[in-house]
Amino acid sequence: MVATELAAEAEKTAAAFAAVEPVQLTRRGLRSDGSxxxxxxxxxxxxxxxxxxxxxxRPQN
Structure with a gap:
């Protein structure tokens, strides 16, 4: 079921962001457009x- 897969991926994503040390939050990168x-x-x-x-x-009522 899609909802189950999305929930599992959300858990993985949350764990990845949680693993970032506070000092790493300001680490910079560049987008493909240079920003x-x-x-x-x-x-x-x-x-x-x-x-x-x-x-x-979302459902449209």
Whole structure:
């Protein structure tokens, strides 16, 4: 079932983010377009994007 698979992947993702040491949150990387991001901003974008997709598939009454 898709819900079970999503829950399992969410657990893995949460564990991966939890394993990041606080000092690593400001570590920088570059996107393909050259703009900078940090581990912290990547994590925030990750959840923000997922919330948008949940909104997209919500039941319409």
């Amino acid at each position: 900078a991001f940090t581990v912290d901003t990547l994590a925030r974008y990750f959840i923000h994007d997922a919330l948008h997709h949940v909104w997209d598939v």
